[in-house]
Amino acid sequence: MNLRIGWLYGHEMNIYGDRGNVLALAHRAKWRGIPSEIVTIGIGQAIAGQAIDLFFWGGGQDREQISVAADLSGDKGRDLKAAIEDGVPILAVCGGYQLLGHYYRPHGEADLPGISALNVTSEAGSERFIGNVVIDAPEFGTLVGFENHSGLTFLGNGVQPLGKVRVGHGNNGRDRQEGARYKNAIGCYLHGSLLPKNPVLADWLISAALERKHGSVDLPSLDDAVETRAHDQVVRRALKLAR
Amino acid sequence: MAVDLRLNAAIATSKALTRAIRRVGRGGGTAFPGLIATRIDPGILGKLSARLPQGVTIVAGTNGKTTTSRMLAGVLRESGLQVVHNRSGSNLVRGISGALAAEASLGRGRSAEIGVIESDENALPDVIRQTSPHCLLLLNLFRDQLDRYGELETIARHWAPAVAELDSDATLVVNADDPNLAALAENTRARVVTFGLETEGHGLPELPHAADSAVCRRCGSRFEYDAIYVSHLGAYRCPNCAYRRPELDIAAREISFQGMERLSMTVRRDGWEDDLRLDVALPGLYNAYNALAVVATASVLGVDAGTIATSLRSFEAAFGRLEKIEYEGLHLTLALSKNPVGFNEVLRMLTVEPVTGPVIIGINDLDADGRDVSWLWDVDFETLAENAHTGTVFAAGIRGDDLAVRMKYAGLPADRLDLGLLGLSFSEVLDTLPKSVAKGEHVFVLLTYTAMLQLRRALAGRGAAPQFWRQ
């Protein structure tokens, strides 16, 4: 058993410490005796033929996002969409989340096309949402992260929110929803990094990846005292700051 | 000359408030008096700058501006000039105004001749426009507090118009090893002086994870590097369009370190007959950049090489920048570490030798630290987790729990991670420390900004460190 983690645009879109997600996936696999390999897929590098079990995609600066959108406009975007449709798990945060949708619409400029893997659309907002976020996710319990975005994302049919916002702004600051769920794909605005402080979510992604390959998989539990303590402490801190 | 009553009232009020704040021991206190002074006379910063016969030199950049501006002020004093400098670290327009007002004469005494102003990144365009500097020193642009400053490109765009409109008789001293800054220097009316490193043996094998802006401004291709020194700083070139690091007017060579104490280097400058041999009382490659920036700027301001060398030899570290403090038989070394590149460079220095003693890492998430601690995942803590080191890492501060998780995923063995300081104030940390660390130990303390303030205050309360604004 092994795990091939595809880190989409690890050089171009790696702002806000999102690499912690990749580290969490790799370590949590390793601690269960499952070797993993991190394959960075940059601009000009194909997805087809890479046999990726699990994708991570972070956020980037505006200029990089434009180059990445262009890079995905052909076969590569179609391959990624097909993989998601096929049930390959993916976690996409912020810029990556937006590009999983149909488009990102900036103020007064042409739309930045996404790959339409998720039935969501994003547009530029007039204020920047910055701060701690706590959400209640039906599948995963309480999740905590940090948002920093001015884009507003709206969910269409067939896509569920990842969770309901308890603290923070979430997808668009209006409907109290955060993130999107579709098949084994998760898109959201949660930096932090997200997975180290929310190990439930990390393990769900690993399980989903392994189950696709090997059928049902029973992941042994780990000693998550340090992670759980940080999770709870940050939830308390977020609630306190929000009051 | 007509007396400017409004200005005099602003100066007098500011001075009185600064004295009062210092008397009650509430810190360096130039921000609040400066704020009131700018309310009384909104033009105060421009007027006080215009009074300085040698004008104002502004120091800006993500990392090193406090150390660099203090070194520069020291060099200028050594050359016989009366210097005014916002040394207590208040680097917004109000703090700068307060600092200049505190030193301004109301007709008596020797007046300041030159200003050295450390400026916050967001405030820089305002500070440039109000002071019309004779000289602007740009050190570097790194990722820092994205929730507060935004992305690097946002800062560069924010700076560009003010840099472009510098006076034509002003000088822009710029770190050409930083591609963002080199690009800014292409569009300015000012004379440009470039500095950078031309040294072998200190390069990094690859761009660190925290590195940014390694992309060609002209064609968008990824740069190739002949040498990478700190983060994305180095000798870069574009494989596609042949854009490359500009020629260096001033360059540092033959850099060597004497442990965590000092560094020495040779500086080549166009127009100097001989290279300058420098011995600097600070360690680390990032301080080689800071010292080089001081040489470049001071020589632009007309200080001779010998005076620069004399002053740098005996420089004393600024507040919390590798400051050594004795406390209850422990030898503490404090290092302010507030963003990925700063942290990486401190870790790089610390891990040259095996780390056997305790390391305390304190992370706060107050406004001045940045509310977002995601950046901890951009720091290469893995170097500290390696087997070569045996020292215990203590997690501390408001977000010490996040640091503990980060250390676990950096590969630090559980028996080297101590959670005993979590949830404690820094005053309580000082109570606990002598019980959990053996007497005589050398303790390394890496702290974010407000964590450093809190620890310093607690140490000062126990008589172990001077209040920083008195230094």
Ligand SMILES: [Zn+2]
């Ligand atoms: Zn180019």
